[in-house]
Amino acid sequence: MIQTALWGVSRQIATLATMIKWEMMSHNNRRPAGFIEEVLDIFGMVAILVFMRVVLRGRGDSYGMPIVPFLFTGLVTIWMLKRTCNIVSAIPNSFGRFRVYQGVTMLDVAIARGLVTMVIFMGVGVVLYLGAVLFGFSPPIRNLPAVVGLQMTAGLIGLGLGLIFMAPFYYVKLLRMLIITFGGRIMIFMSGCFYVYPELSYSLRPYAVWNPLLHLNDMVREAYFTSYTASWVSPSYVAGWTVAILGAGLICERAFRNHLGWGRW
Template identity: 35%
Template sequence: MNDGSFASACHNQARVLYALFLLEGQNRFARRAWGLFEELAGILIHVIGFSALRLMTGAVNHRGMPVIPFLVSGVFLYWMFKTTMVPVSNFHASKSRYVAHPRVTQLDVLLARAAVNIGLYLCVSLGTFYFLILIGLSAPIYNLGLVIVILLLGGVWGLGIGLVLGGLFSLLPIFRTTSSGFLRLVMYTSGIFFVWPEVPYALRPFVIYNPFFHLAEKMHSAYFEVYDSAVASWDYIICWIVLTFTLGLVVERRCRSMNHRERRPDEDASYAMDML
């Protein structure tokens, strides 16, 4: 393949991904307008619940960090991960609307959906952080650039985990019923509402191996000037994200042909790629 053909292929692939990004964004906001509010309501419920537990114990400040922004920063990071992972793991529904266009692969659709979700929650997270600053519930963000990077890493890791789980669900559908338990285990050991000094010594050998805990510790260190995690490791975080994403790409490629054989055209296929 010569350089001109490679550049042309890259250009066409970029056009496909851009069109899919617009279509998936339109589908998310136009067809499920209340879906976003339901997700935000879930975040609010968790923040209120965890804040109430803290306030009832008299912990207005969490080791120098105001309890509400402490919880909000952690919960938004977890929601970035979760809401990216869940739609990506649904391989069977990924390309049903695009069967009329052979240039679109299952991976293209999954990447577009992940990009839409990451962009959405990045904007919502930063908007919420600055709203808390505006009303006086939070101090200014200590390292805004690093906070943005950590949120993006949470989304990318959710994409990688989603690809791995999507393959697992395709091969062994029974595991889909246990995924909620996996998510709860990740959340309650992730450090979104506690920091390392508060972890009981009996649980530390388990919590320290949760990569999301390291990511949450880095989030709190980046958001608050008064906290610097003594255990969070960038090497551990990046290693997990790279390995998970690589494994996810391999699993998705292995399952792509199987899902393609099982897929059926639906009524939306006729207009799917009008923007290409």
């Protein structure tokens, strides 16, 4: 029995490794226009948020954090979540090409594509951070590995949400635009992309503290900037939400796969 279980685990690992390699190769062969558009969208949003902070609020920096890396850290966190969710939730529309491969499921493709998306997008984030340091827009980064790990956590949340939204987006196409596009904009304004928790009014803080993405963004800022300490955040709260969303995503994906009859062959 143990030998059978070990064989199953080794086969699953081999399948995932093959899918990750395939996704990397196919990503290199795709036109990068959509990805470039996402990066340009980040710069466009940075310009808008700079205007909001400098012109409307009369200040740029926040608690000693220069505005450019301050906004980069917030936006990359949210874009990591949004991009991964969008990519993973669209897998049922293109899964037909994989059904000829025995043993490959939607979950295998989702994990592989989600991980590749997260790694590539995190690479862009690191380039932005190091570029900001190199050109004098940012102070030295306090703990880059911690920044990367925390923002990859946002990608894991996006992976879980993508699994959850697979079925709704597959059956109701309009939901994708409403949730990914408009929901993404709402997340920017509610999750600390251009502010930190201490800047909120006292009347909003009791409600904002329930937002795990606000916790995550402040944790990223604390890991990036030596001048900021996020004493209010709860890493266990973020971890709990991450595990819960991934668990719910696995349940939803399995139920959806069985409903379509796309189980493991």
